[in-house]
Amino acid sequence: MNDPLRDLYQEVILDHNRRPRNRREMPEATHSASGDNPLCGDCVTVYLLVENGKIVDASFVGLGCAISTASASILTEAVRGMTPAEAKAHFDRFHRGVMGREEDPRLGEAIALLGVREFPMRVKCATLAWHALEAALADSQKEKS
Amino acid sequence: MNDPLRDLYQEVILDHNRRPRNRREMPEATHSASGDNPLCGDCVTVYLLVENGKIVDASFVGLGCAISTASASILTEAVRGMTPAEAKAHFDRFHRGVMGREEDPRLGEAIALLGVREFPMRVKCATLAWHALEAALADSQKEKS
Amino acid sequence: MATRVHGRPLAYLDNAATTHRPRAVLDAMDGFSRTSNANVHRGVHRLSQVATDAFEAARETVRISIGASEAAEVVFTKGCTEAINLVAQSWGTANLREGDEVLLSTMEHHANIVPWQVVAKATGARIRPIPIHDDGTLDLSALDTMLGPKTRLVGIAHVSNSLGTINPVEEVARLARSAGAKVLVDGAQALAHLPVDVRALGVDFYAMSGHKMYGPMGVGGLYARRELLEEMPPYQTGGGMIRTVTFEETTYAGVPDRFEPGTPNVAGVIGWAAAFEFLAGLDRKAVQHHEDDLLALASELIGSQPGVHVLGPIPSSRAAVVSFVMDGIHPHDIGTVLDQEGVAIRAGHHCCMPLMARLGVSGTARASLALYNTGEEVHALAKGLARVREVMT
């Protein structure tokens, strides 16, 4: 049976929702940004620690649904070790994936999030943390060189 | 042929409209009041000169349609010679006539105005000056005893 | 409504967001549009008179339905939100001063909070939330303590859209009146469920929405006592509410015209009146029984499931709303799974963020019932929750 719910709530998403990775504040973050979804009141803050041009740590806090929590969790794992430019490219890849039909294999676990394409009302849940990531990357003031 | 327009625009009304009686300002008036019809912008001011408990002169100024002009003209002729109490009773008679089916013969020429009953949109035109009369009668401050 | 969603018949349990309209309402609007459409008030021709008569007859229908003293006490607006904005901007700006207090219950909809924040900021008045108990009922004794010489207005929802709580409006009005304060009731959620009599309730303002009581969107109204309306400055301005205009000065018409500038939503008003008539034509007791039965059934079927918690007071103090949370599952996910099962509910803060904060949740899942809902639909909801657990864990 083709079950759209199973496509949306894949095991990898449920797992990240049950045990979110990197859910913690990061006072020493060099970059951070918050996003919220006024429709449901959910919000997320993404923290990045950039040292010597690399993201050496990434974390998030926030309250949200399974999709937004899993999305934030997956994202923080993915960007660790990337340069800011690579993270931005990763964001672009994800954004293209959600908006179109493309499924870039480099997205890794984040491919599981693309199930929201069948649920237009949930797209914002999946992209919330990613937009916060993009905003955090733009927030370069505190970056340590 | 039953012609509702002829019932509304009776000769007596057209005559008063063509040659309005007592259309003039009255600086020496003891009572006066204005009324307007916000729907059409028409307005009328009724002046009364009360001496020794009698209305010795009545006049009006204003811009209006045939109905409201004739109504004011007929009214000023009718109330001359009345006591204020009689004029108030005359107003009540007219008001009852317009609102109901009654055609009190004491209304005289004003009976011609009752044709507006078939034209609900024009009732305010017919009553405009009469309401100003009632307001003027209530405006007793300047009355000379 | 025979809409099918995702291949299943739709169980529409989102009636607190908006109700569906009975045929009588749609036909009334349609009939007006097709045969007597014209602008009101300003026309000398027949069609305009017909439209004006229908419009004013609708006002009279609303008056009768809510027990107002005269039709002029009913001001048509585009909805409940606009009605409250009108009171806040017109009455509020004219009457609130530095240090005055506006008391609003913690369970108010944003529509009855934000407009007061705006006017409070402009006037220096202060907004104080009236606390609620853990079960989502109003803390009347706290209200009693808060009321004082500074209190100008008490704002309270007749029925909470988030929880269904039926507030003791009559008692609130009594307390407020004896403290010299005015009472504004947000009636958006009440009219579909309860007979309302504004004079018996003793309130000063009562705000309404057509689309939440089987009427059309884009229309609603404000009941206000005439003596208050008489003193209130205009809110919006334009044509149809003026006496004279020059570039130097404008004088305004009387009530209610002064508060209704521009071309009104005549078809909408006529449809709304038809909704009142639709309700009046029903056996209201039987409707209430039906809704109470559904509510009891839903509360039982939902509340008895493992890990599910129904918020708000016991069903007998509640209109037909079941607001709930599930352990470890976000309301949004509940909503999505139920939607796939053909059950439409709402998930989120229901425009009541302060209430959510008070209850310690970020949102709830809310099923809200209407007179056309059935026991089967409630069962579909309950079955859907089992599916939610299955998918999400």
Next chain:
Amino acid sequence: MATRVHGRPLAYLDNAATTHRPRAVLDAMDGFSRTSNANVHRGVHRLSQVATDAFEAARETVRISIGASEAAEVVFTKGCTEAINLVAQSWGTANLREGDEVLLSTMEHHANIVPWQVVAKATGARIRPIPIHDDGTLDLSALDTMLGPKTRLVGIAHVSNSLGTINPVEEVARLARSAGAKVLVDGAQALAHLPVDVRALGVDFYAMSGHKMYGPMGVGGLYARRELLEEMPPYQTGGGMIRTVTFEETTYAGVPDRFEPGTPNVAGVIGWAAAFEFLAGLDRKAVQHHEDDLLALASELIGSQPGVHVLGPIPSSRAAVVSFVMDGIHPHDIGTVLDQEGVAIRAGHHCCMPLMARLGVSGTARASLALYNTGEEVHALAKGLARVREVMT
């Protein structure tokens, strides 16, 4: 419309007051109400998404129809009056200061005068009427002289509802812009008759009404350039336009949501979009020819009668409106007699008292034409005027 009045088929020549709606518009609204009725924006369920999509698609239709850059520049209101109130209260209060000037043409509708008087009174700004020529056209060179460093806004009707004058909006906008002033165009009467491109016109605000362009009552909108909207504070407040609410503080959503609190008139918006599509589906050139022909015929048949004077500019500078007076016969009486003859026109000041004062009349009789009117109806009007003279003299 096949309504008969006083036993005769009705010639409805009061289209500037409100137009009738084509079947396509009624059906679009009906279809929405019967099949996809739901509240927008806040639902997680399918029906709400369908409604939201339809609502936003309608916004896009309006955007395309008026040539706005993006859909977010279209704010839905209940009508043109509300759109102007929104600009006056939100933009006006935030931008007008003591001594600033707002220039409004003498032919403005009260809806584009009174809201500015209110905000002028509150801010200390000054309203100055832009004079018109005797033929009811704008005095452009006077405007040029009046424009200066104090001018903040120029308000002008695209088409005069009283006279039909088509104002040179592009030219006005150019002059205003070079003086650093904003331009608000009252487009209520234009959209039924002219294709409108807000960017080509170069205006900052464009206010619209659905019901004057074959759409429903109770809906309209404001076009405003995004950079202006971004800076404008909310007008009305409530649900659906906020980001977060606590009793201490509220933060607002972005544009256009910030300006659309409460449940919008979804069916109305969809009907309005259907009206734009109805117009787009027609051969606009042919429609304009038809209206121009009717206008020329009406102007000729009316203007050539003894004692009748048509006001306003020559037909080629006029949209399909014929405003006239008759020697010794009040417009109200003209209207009543014509009504008995089955011809519906409007009589009075048309919510333009300053214009009436300028023209030295207390009111006019106004026949306003729509695309569905016919030469026969215009002949009925002309014949009716003979009857007016017969009855009244």
